[in-house]
Amino acid sequence: MAAVDDGDKEVVHLPELGCLELRSHPLRGRGVFTRNPISKGTLVHISPVLVFGREEYRDYGKHTCLDHYTYCWRGGQYALALGLGSMFNHEPSGSENVGFVRDMDRALIKYVALRDITAGEELCICYGPNVWFEVVTDNSSSKSATAESPPETPLDFLHSFQL
Numbered sequence: 708m709a710a711v712d713d714g715d716k717e718v719v720h721l722p723e724l725g726c727l728e729l730r731s732h733p734l735r736g737r738g739v740f741t742r743n744p745i746s747k748g749t750l751v752h753i754s755p756v757l758v759f760g761r762e763e764y765r766d767y768g769k770h771t772c773l774d775h776y777t778y779c780w781r782g783g784q785y786a787l788a789l790g791l792g793s794m795f796n797h798e799p800s801g802s803e804n805v806g807f808v809r810d811m812d813r814a815l816i817k818y819v820a821l822r823d824i825t826a827g828e829e830l831c832i833c834y835g836p837n838v839w840f841e842v843v844t845d846n847s848s849s850k851s852a853t854a855e856s857p858p859e860t861p862l863d864f865l866h867s868f869q870l
């Protein structure tokens with residue numbers, strides 16, 4: 708398991724989990740998969756983020772495809788996750804196998820296995836209760852956005868675990 712050095716804002720040690728790969732699903736699009744088993748608690752990825760100011764996002768970013776990839780950030784800002792961070796697909800709350808935590812000070816998002824993950828599984832996060840697309844889950848059940856639960860972007864869910 709990789710460790711994060713939280714003591715230094717200038718140096719970020721990236722986990723080098725060589726078993727991750729991108730695969731395409733006909734309905735969910737590209738997603739992150741693992742070739743090897745991953746143990747609960749493993750730091751699977753760290754994404755550096757590109758932060759958009761509130762006005763910049765409102766006037767420009769929001770009107771582009773970036774709106775499907777950004778995470779809420781502090782002070783009304785939004786962040787685009789670089790690396791694999793924008794490639795994790797969604798599973799409804801309780802079914803996701805990866806959690807994420809935003810490190811605002813270092814402009815990073817850390818992704819951690821919430822349970823043991825088997826070889827070949829897709830790594831999914833939960834985007835939150837209200838999503839803007841027809842959800843295709845592992846077991847093929849689906850849920851669409853409704854008037855009671857309007858589409859909501861960007862990603863707005865924060866797991867409360869400590870690294």
Ligand SMILES: C[S@@+](CC[C@H](N)C(=O)[O-])C[C@H]1O[C@@H](n2cnc3c(N)ncnc32)[C@H](O)[C@@H]1O
Nearest residue numbers: 735736737775776793794795796797841842843
């Ligand atoms: C942050 S991106 C994830 C990467 C994306 N699959 C791609 O190929 O670029 C979010 C988009 O992925 C798709 N997506 C993610 N999870 C999904 C799911 N469970 N069911 C259907 N589409 C999903 C939706 O189109 C959503 O707007």
